[in-house]
Amino acid sequence: MNDTLRVTVGTGYPVIVASDVWQDLPDAMRAVGLHGRVHIIADTHLRAQAEQLVSACGEGTSLLLIAGGEASKDMLTLMHIYNHLLHHRVERRDIVVAFGGGVIGDVAGFAAATILRGVAVVQMPTTLLAMVDSAVGGKTGINHALGKNMIGAFHQPRLVYADVTLLKTLPQRELAAGWAEAIKHGVIRDAQLFDDLASADPTNAFFDPALVRRAVAVKVDVVNIDVHEQAERMLLNYGHTVGHAIEQLLGYGVLLHGEAIAIGMHIEAQIACALHLCEPSVVTRQKAVFDRYNLPTALPAEISPPKLLEVMQRDKKVLAGHIRWALPEKIGYAIITRDVPLTLVEQVLTQGINTQ
Ligand SMILES: NC(=O)c1ccc[n+]([C@@H]2O[C@H](COP(=O)([O-])OP(=O)(O)OC[C@H]3O[C@@H](n4cnc5c(N)ncnc54)[C@H](O)[C@@H]3O)[C@@H](O)[C@H]2O)c1
Incomplete structure (x- = not known):
């Protein structure tokens, strides 16, 4: 092999x-x-x-x-x-x-x-x-x-x-935080990896080097296309626009990076859905995997949506005043877009979306 x-x-x-x-x-x-x-x-x-x-x-x-x-x-x-x-x-x-x-x-x-x-x-x-x-x-x-x-x-x-x-x-919590990035790789570029992660045993899956290797392969492919983060590599930022802002507001170390990214992915999938980029099932399937891996998805109560929006707009990924979002169109395929009205983001942050 x-x-x-x-x-x-x-x-x-x-x-x-x-x-x-x-x-x-x-x-x-x-x-x-x-x-x-x-x-x-x-x-x-x-x-x-x-x-x-x-x-x-x-x-x-x-x-x-x-x-x-x-x-x-x-x-x-x-x-x-x-x-x-x-x-x-x-x-x-x-x-x-x-x-x-x-x-x-x-x-x-x-x-x-x-x-x-x-x-x-x-x-x-x-x-x-x-x-x-x-x-x-x-x-x-x-x-x-x-x-x-x-x-x-x-x-x-x-x-x-x-x-x-x-x-x-490695402590279980650190392990779960690592799985969050692997799940992200599945959502942005590898639907089969996502499905396999969805059915794997979260506490033992790391013993399977083939599964870990497939998650690494997505990163390798993205880096090979765009080493200096001009376009394709930005897909890896899925969940990070919201996630980084959460980390900054809570103070580093309160949540593990992967945990903040899981919350970020949950919110950003809802944004994609509210934009009609993807079906609501993307949000529910993704959430089910996060639940399985014991990863959080709810915005911490002490973070107010307006404050989160403000911090997001100061992010490194902002170009000429626009946030560049990596958003899923379906499980296994994400795109980069700047066309996300801030009012829509605020609405998702305050009300969520109906996934029924
Ligand atoms: N360079 C990049 O492209 C890139 C991408 C993503 C994240 N990062 C950076 O990675 C950092 C987070 O990485 P991390 O989550 O690995 O953090 P970390 O290196 O702090 O490791 C997490 C904890 O696990 C412990 N640890 C490490 N290996 C262990 C093992 N085998 N058994 C038991 N304990 C072990 C560490 O001592 C630490 O307490 C952040 O600073 C982030 O910015 C960099």
Whole structure:
């Protein structure tokens, strides 16, 4: 069975999603022509596995453990990584391995993009969210007090190496948040993936690398068409216009990113429906899957629709004053549109829609 997908941007790189392979990282790196010294930047939750990888990668390998969680995506952690790499006399042919969730991937990826004007990075994601979304596509960066992901660079990895067995220790809530992005991929581009997710057992489905790989494949396809987020890649923002605004209003960390995205997708599907872009069944089918995966869909009571609208209009995705929406036409197909009257959005936020 082929467990490898391929991003074709630039010189291209393989995206491996498999089971019981994480110890074989050195072989996988050699196979893509990476022969330098290895610097592993790992999430503290993966200490035991990271120490094993240090032995496997051989002499000169360094290890830095970093706590996961949004607070680590800051200048202080970045400086800590630079200090570590420079202290270990990093060279241009060396390899940074980002071994953790999206936070480690983003901050270690940005360190790799900038140290010595760029060294190779291998993304080795250990959360479901990082596997299906952040490890692929080359977006790296840190947060600023004035906004999330405000400082960063595109730096494509030389290899994405995902082993689903590493997800065994991931808390259920984090797992569900990762499924939200996988469900999103089904809605925007893969109806069969959506159906398979709808019938899978949410607590065990990650043991099936083929299912996770299909969710990753949607991201790979989208990145291959549009690496710099000019058009097609914006489809990945489905649920994010509302979701980001919810995260910003509640304060980061109250809801997990995937949970905010699930609420965002539920509201944005209703917007698509109110615009007569899609049938009400899209809303009800999507909600049924979110319920199955224990993901929230209701707007938190403390968020008022006018405030949410105001924050949405300040989003990065706003172009010339218009919000660019990714909205479903049916399960498996979404489009980008700017033609969404704000009055209609407000109406959906305050009254919802009738799906009977
Ligand atoms: N670069 C991109 O394209 C992109 C896309 C989507 C999201 N992101 C970013 O990803 C971040 C969120 O990623 P995340 O949800 O993976 O968060 P995270 O990296 O903070 O991981 C979530 C939690 O799980 C822990 N953890 C990680 N792996 C584990 C494991 N195997 N077992 C047990 N615990 C483990 C972490 O320590 C943390 O507490 C956000 O900062 C977001 O902006 C980036």
